Amino acid sequence: MLADSPLKRCLLSLICGIGVLLQVGCWAPLRSPGIPANQLPESFRTPSRTGGKPLNFSALTISPPQDYILGPNDQLDVTVSGLHQDSEIRPIRVQLMANGMIQLPLVGAVQIGGLNLVDAQRRINEAYAKDYLENPQVNLALIAKGSTSVIVLGEVNAPGAHILPKYQNDVGHAIAAAAGLTDEAADEIEVHRRPAGMRLAPAQPLPHPSPIHPAAYHGPTTSPAVAPGPMPAVHDDSPQALFARLQAPQPLTSSPPFSVMAPSPVAAPPVVAAPQMVAAQPDQGQILRIPLRTDSRFRLTENDITLTDGDVIVVPSRKHEVFFVVGKLNTANTVRFTIGDRERELGVGFVLPRDREIDVVTAVVMAGYIDPIDSPTTVTLHRVMPDGSPMLILVDLIEARCNPQATVLVEPGDIIYLNPDPAWYLRRTVDRIIPEILLNPYGFWMRRSIIGTGDI
8 A cells, every 4th residue: 555655654754854954953045145246346355464565664663863852751960060169070960850850959940851962061051150150060961861661562572561762662662672573463563542641520529518627638737727607716737636626526506517316415526528539530542553564555653653651562463363164164174273362172263374365265275165065166255344234245166266256355254154055955965866876776786797796
């Protein structure tokens, strides 16, 4: 009967097998959305990582002036003849303050900031000759230059804090102080600027004013006592006296600075308002990214590369410049790489070459593309655009081998999906059915005729 026929049992088994495969998810859509690569503009095929010329590193250094200009933190030895009664000439070590002043015996503050050594020596000589010494002989020697402290992090050979002398406080000297870039450095340098300043916002005042004179917050003072009023006069503003007054009971007045729930012969301690507090709200700093491969349009100014105290140089790692391929691949091409200083087995993640661009065809070959039978011939490239929106690009690997317009260049973070399309399903099915239908039934006779025996 038909119910017991082998054909029906075979069909039922096939239907059950297909149902099981669908339940476990062993299927894929026959058509993937996306924009064909040959419809995209040429910018998707223009080199971005390796395009342009290598940056001239001298562009990362500032040009020092011909004469050294004195500035803050410069240390000088000043020698003035006739300054000491014993006729002994002893140098005086001074350091320029932020306002460009130095302090010298007799004359006091002298402004020499912004001058070279010759002009500064002349100004000091004039200061002593004006009212103090007759025909003074001043000698000025630069002992130590002012310096800038910066931090260099990332892919450099000696990361950490580095001190840069004056006129060497630039990106180029900072990288040199960190012993140069490592082999894993990306083609970019980041300059993290220190915020320009602290924006101060007044805090909310306390609900009750302080009965204590404001001068008490500044320690001992010669300010006059508080005039008589609702509170007793304050005759001693020292911290000890202030503390004693706060601990001592005081009688209530007709206008207390606080409410009293019940009458009491002794008042609570007066509410002392702290000094006006301010909340620090730092401004957001700036991050300047300097590519190490540039075109003719890229320009750097001295303000861009000049560093100040607290600036941070970060050299990213190229280990983060990876792309991913999803699909049936040759596992022999599995790679290991580091993310966040910890090794993780990602399997389908590949580091982009430093010295060349790769397109989608090259990317799937690097990932372990097998052949058109085991691996599909159409792929979808998933890319996150600068605004955060996803973009899907369709690439036909067969067409891209002959048509450069049918592919795109791979960028860091791209994900390439191998698409199981109907043509791939058909090729794979025929490739598996033909041996089962044609070869296996006649395999015994073919082996017998070729080898001479059916036993292998």
